[in-house]
Amino acid sequence: MRRNEDTPATLDLFADDAPPLSSTEQIGPCSFVLHGFALPLIDRLLPALESILQRAPFRHMVTPGGYTMSVGLSSCGQFGWTTDRSGYQYTPTDPQTGQPWPEMPLAMRELAQAAADAAGFADFNPDACLINRYIPGAKMSLHQDKDEHSYQWPVVSVSLGIAAVFLFGGHSRSDKSQRIPLFHGDVVVWGGEDRLRFHGVMPIKQAVHPLLGEQRINFTFRKAR
Ligand code: SIN
Ligand code: FE2
Helix, strand or coil: CCCCCCCCCCCCCCCCCCCCCCCEEEEECCEEEECCCCHHHHHHHHHHHHHHHHHCCCECCECCCCCECCCEEEEEECEEEEEECCEEEEECECCCCCCECCCCCHHHHHHHHHHHHHCCCCCCCCCEEEEEEECCCCCEEEECCCCCCCCCCCEEEEEEECCEEEEECCCCCCCCCEEEEECCCCEEEECHHHCCCCEEECCCCCCCECCCECCEEEEEEECCC
16 A cells, blocks of 8 residues: 555555665664665575574573563674673673574675675674564564673664564653664664664564564674674
């Protein structure tokens, strides 16, 4: 359904008026949505994801406040992000298996570097990739990514599977957020003066993706150390 004058301008994730693939949308001074940027790599990304999850399956972590996250989490790379009652931290091993986190597959690293480059951040060399799994109803509350040692590198976020509405806020929690629909293959990059902006994901609407089924997978690449 295409919007017309009689239709209120609400977000309709099933509308065919999503921005064209391979267009770039600027959402902040140093923040961009690269529409469809991951699509050429999908055939390499999905098997890579499978093999990571065999070694480091999704788990629902508990925040320091005692809240169990609705999003399932895993990681790959030199460091993985974990949370428990004692706080948030990057660890070199998966606390669930005692093993190092699976290596970051080349296809994932290449994608993160190419996306950072396209957004103006040359030489991005991520050492951590968080992998989030959202099923319908799962959400991520507004937060800042601030557990990394330095904020000089951007965050590169890749969306796969069913659609989401990404909330991109300001520098304080109460700032109004932009609502940005993200589809399979979209990549968001934020860095520089936007690096610590609040962001989150609205509760995911029920849908089925032809490749990934009833789920949304998100990768966020960071330089943790
Ligand atoms: C995150 O902020 O860690 C995840 C963002 C997303 O799922 O798009
Ligand atoms: Fe985040």
